[in-house]
Amino acid sequence: MKQQSVAVILPCRNEEAAVGATVTAFRAALPHAAIYVFDNNSTDNTVNVARAAGAIVRTELTPGKGNVVRRSFADIDADVYVMADGDATYDAAAAPTMIQELIERQLDMVVGVRSAVADAAAFRPGHRLGNAILNGMLSHIFGRSFSDVLSGYRVFSRRFVKSFPALSEGFEVETEISIHALGLHMPVAEIGTAYKVRPEGSKSKLSPFRDGCRILLTILTLFRIERPMLFFGIIGTLLGFVSIVIAVPLAVTYAEIGLVPRLPTAVLSTGLMILAFLSFFSGMILDTVVRGRRELRRLAYLALRPPE
16 A cells, blocks of 8 residues: 555634644644645734644635635645644544545545534534534435534545535535535545544634524535425425415315406416426426536546545
């Protein structure tokens, strides 16, 4: 087995209190890896602390973790990519095991599941609930999901990184990553890892309500894009059901007196049924288009070599 080049990617914004410890921990766990800190418009001393710790510092000016991930995946070339946050919450010591799992089983992604939480404040109940809801939604939409879809600790193969479109801008990028793997039926695995509380002076950039809404919108958008027949079929079914409910009293009245006294209601029912059929046909047409796009994405993915 040849020696694999490893790149560690750490998106950071105002993490001077934690980035030094994060870089040091990954340097100890992966002494031969190139460690990149991607600074995202920090206003504190993050850049200098990262450089002092031995990291290669790059800058992405457009705010948002998704923009950082897109830039890092485009610019960095390696055989194996390790992505984590620069806040010292993820267990760097688990990285060698995750990389070994990726290579030996020729996987495209290994997710570090936050299974051992040392402090309840590190992974709050609200975050757990939101994570569980999103995991359940993905499972119902795509037939399978991950235990921790929002984990920021992942190891990727080169062909995953170079085939990932990275369209998201913010924290919803982890959801997009998960859906990309599910949509192309990539071989993936999960490994339980420790999760720690942030060091004193480090503050989370995640807004539970705002970013939760963005993640939910991302799932619904990708649901529409990846499963148009199911998406528009649900809409068509609802419209058709409402149309029938409205039409039943009209039909009963017509059977009794031979007249339709509520003409606007009849027009509404007819319009809803027309929209229902249009929704079904739209889903059928888009499903054919998506199948072609998925085949092209699959071919682009297969053009890259697997982990060796």
